[in-house]
Amino acid sequence: MRTFTFLRHHKVSLLIAVVLLFIQANCELTLPTLMSDIVDVGITRGGIASAVPDRIAQGALENVELFLSPEEMRSVEDLYGPKDDKGVRDVIGSDADRAAIEGALGEAEMLTYQFDQGIPTKQFMKYAARDQRAARAPGASGAERQLSQGLEASLGDTVTTDSLRKLVQAGAISKDQLVGARSALVRSLGDNADTVIGLRAVEFVKGVYRSIGTDLSQVQTDYLVHEGAIMLGFTLVGAACAIGAVFNASRTAALVARDLRHDLYERVLAFSPQEMSRFSVASLTTRGTNDIQQIQTVLVMCLRIVLFAPCMGVGAVWRVISYGDTGMQWIVVAAVCVIAVVVGVLMGLTLPRFRKMQIFVDRNNLVAREIITGIMPVRAFGRTRYEEERYDHVNSELTSTYIFTNRAMSFMLPCMMLIMNVTSVAIVWFGGHGVASGTLQVGSLMAYMNYTIQVIMSFMILTMISVMLPRADVAAARVIEVLNTHPSIDDPEARGEAIDTPAEGGEWSGDLVFDDVTFTYPGAPDPTIAHVSFEVKPGRTLGIIGSTGVGKSTLVQLIPRLYDVTGGSVKIDGRDVRHIGLRKLRSLIGFVPQHAVLFSGDIKDNIKYGDPSMSDENMERAARVAQACDFIEAKSEGFGSMIAQGGSNVSGGQRQRLAIARALATRPKILVFDDAFSALDYRTDSNLRDALAKEVRGTTVVIVAQRIATIMHADEIIVIDDGRAVAAGTHEELLRTSREYLEIARSQLSCEELGLEEDASVSAGSEKERHADGRDASSRGGER
Template identity: 45%
Template sequence: MLTKLLRDYLKPYWGLIAMVMVLQLVQVAASLYLPSLNAAIIDTGIAKGDNDYILRTGALMLAITLAQVFGQIGAAYFGSRTAMSMGRDLRSSIFHRVLGFSSREVNKFGAPSLITRNTNDVQQVQQMVYMTLLLIVSTPIMMIGGIIMALREDVGLSWLIAVAVAVLALVIGTIIIQTMPLFKRMQTLTDQLNRVLREQISGLRVIRAFVREPHEAQRFASANHDLTDTATRVGRRMMTLFPTVMLVMNLGSVGVMWFGGLRVDAGEMQIGQLTAFLQYLMQILMAVMMSTMMLMIAPRASVCAGRIREVLDTESSVRPPEHPMVALFATGEVRFDHVSFSYPGAEHPVLKDISFTVRAGETTAIIGSTGAGKSTLISLIPRLFDPSQGVVEVDGADVAKIDPDLLWSKIGLVPQKPYLFTGTVASNLRYGKPDATDAELWHALEVAQARDFVEKMTGGLNAPIAQGGTNVSGGQRQRLSIARALVKRPDIYVFDDSFSALDVTTDARLRAALAPETADAAVLIVAQRVSTIRNADQIIVLDDGEIVGRGTHAELLVNCPTYAEIVDSQFKAEEVAA
């Protein structure tokens, strides 16, 4: 998964990667050459008292050191630029893929997991890329080159290198194998912690209302403890790497000095050669240690790459048409033709053989008990889901064959749970029509019965709105959502129980003001209150996913027992009939 992900997303940056590799070659070449020059100064310049040779060689060493420094700085700059750019592209791909998901895919992954995958998971892969770019050339060349250069200085001490590298490889391999499953568990636990925290923040009022703070604190503590415990176990294992590397390096240094001293004493090697061999050993072991750092990141990055790939490889169940229709007759008509719908894994369909038409200039209302399938039904119009059977048509065309942008431009949806975005009143109202004038915004607010409270807000149209609209009441959120749809001026209005948070008086005023604004459009209203829909041109009564009644308010009172029961539960029959 990790290799495929890197291959796909590093392809545009081969030029930068090549630059990093060239700069690393400069850096490594300088590092490998410096110990030989140092040995030459000791064995030739100092031994013979040749000051000119010492100065010339020292100046060359200084120039090589500067080249090494610039190579290291340049490699770090271009490496970080490549990694950050790849991370940006990866986050953008995940974001656009999720935007194309239907509600089915979003529910499958869950919002907390999708957020984690687009932040923490991408960050882990990004860090892995950065470390790899800095080490992919320098580490193997440093290791191989250091071995070759060390053997040039003295072959008799080469067994020390073999022992040191073998011990490190054994320790590192064992630790990596042990930590791989723990890294996978860490990402799952991070999702779980985010989910718990998101639920608690969103449901803070409910938690306080039911005095469940101790229970929720325990839930968070449990999720937090699980993540902390797993991270601690990983940390304990990974932290044994560096002491092990340092122990091997120090023991290797002692071994070189001990056995090298014996060889110098025997006249089999010079002091400069011993010094150079010791430096090469340090470079080899340092290369192994740097590889260890990369291997620490690799298992977690591999797990994260698999989670990212899972999102990117998931196709939306609502697929755009291959040859979309880009123009429609502006009739503003919605037609359901024998539509049925089932959620994945459900034993029974939510909707069964639904057929009716919503015409322009008319208001069609849908009413029914909780769980009757009302919200699911209207979700089929903007293709939040696709029907299991049957066809949903807009302006005479199957919605599955219409260009998605064209389809959505014709629909003004006011959802059951109104959602406002961080910004201002104006930025939220212009969501469907960015070029709307202030006059259009005030007019929409007036129709939605929201002008009074917006005028009282500090800044008016420029008054700040918090994420989700949490700084305004539920009724105010609903009215602002209705105003947002009115600003768009669509051909089709869909109100999904959008008047439930309004008092009866405000509801009546809003519907009276709304009628002339939507006179030429098709209007579909889902409601729980009979008073909201009693004047609709057509009322559809749903019960257990089936249409059990169709007609006007007066007709349904006589012909539909289910509707009459709903009316009875809300009013006295005499008051409603009056």
């Protein structure tokens, strides 16, 4: 049912599937009945489907009317038109009129046929004697007593229709006695009455047709052709519905999968790093590909088979029940019970394994992805054998689960075939006795067997699809889990509360303020960033430096709201970034991450990624500022040169320069470089900073760096240590006032390059005083 919830937006398609499958099921359920009619009527009865002949001679009709009551005679007379020149009368009544009189007429035709063959008088009197008790009863008429006392003496050795007519004309016997004799004879037949009456009535109709010159072989051929055409028509309609159902199911499932992929990736694109850490990349990849593929496959099966099987099963059960008391219903019940037990046992064994299977697929993808992306260090450290064994372990878990479930489910088909064949044998065995005793006809037995097999096949279809349902259920749960995960970074634009203008009106300028910002990662005991405050005016450059792991990257990730602050606020032009629409906020910021990522395509596409409609002139300007033109122009196709997935066909420095060009090309108000110059040589780094100083005047620039040379010319530098701003000022000021900054500087540059004496040191006092000086410097930096 969880899988079916994905069809909530495709109700019309679901309705179409139900209608088409219902029609198809009815067509297929009609075929056994038509086959039964062909066998019982077309072959056994010579194509004579009704006891009411289409044409009958007047004399034959009069013989039949001997055994009909006055009301029945009037109905028969109304059913047939006047006789023609040859004394033949044609049916003129409706099908309803024929159906109303067929039972009585069949009984009368049976008696007429018997008397036409000649019935021994003693046998006739035997049936007549059954009515003698009624003749002796009070109120019996004199004619009835006459029948019981002197009828046998007035008949010869045999009784024929002609002798009966003469007796009736002479008043020796009344029509009422003949009708009573008909009823007595029918009662004496017991359970075989319908079969015997049908067969005798058909023989009578055949005799009537022969007497008037009708070609019986043509009658049989016409019936077989007619019924065959009807069967062909039902078959074609069923085939058309099946084709339509398959097309509808495939199209609907494909649309559902398309929508799921769209919704899933739309949701993933809205995830913050917090949600991305909850779902691994390997898991999200599996959910967006393998899981949705499982859902699509099962939806096709559901719309085609799962809906079709109940229609067939219920319809077949109804047809089996409608056959009346055949004494074989217990066979169907027993077969269904055995199937239920088999399915229950197999599903109980395999369902837990199916739930684990997708977890093993995730783990398999995770390990494979780690090995492929880390192939260089794997080879460099000689860990190939270890990685092979690690992958073999997770692959073996997945393989053993597949093998167990497939082996368990492999018992399903032979068990179902065994049940179906045993059921067929039982129906033939017990049905054969019914055919021998005359309570069941061969065609009816064949139809009954077909309907029983259809019931079993319906269960078989459901059990075969049940192999896929558990995996689809798990896949659906995993996809729904992603779709139901709401990003921790909410977009005020989605709520209609986004602010699109600066606090003082006008155009956005890029004035960046951190006001007592604190940030703690979810689940972490201590804050990563604590009480950091500074301001960067448009046209100025802020450098951020510190040792590894002190929170520099986390700090700048708060600007485009990759994370939200847990204390304080980040403001742009006086507006809290949490109140600015995400689309607008990120259009103001050019962010170059620590690890530059390029997309498959050409260089032009990568630089124009932020705005595909930008001019080539602006693209080239950004590449020139980023110092990327030299290696781009060296390529044979220039800006049209292809970039492999992840930028694997360019060096680290080239990848960083293209990422910087991509950020510059959008002309943002704020430029954030998160250690984006680490792969550049000193000369390229210097040239790039010089070009930035000339080309991006009026832009707020924030540079996170490990190298002093990258930020030493910044208007202000903040030193981060353990998540706190311990010092702030210019390069020269920090060399004099911050021991942390001086230690970093002296680890990278010589005293001569720094313009310091060999024994230079910070003149601050105790550690506590140095931190106090750093906080004061930070405050002064904020004021500046």
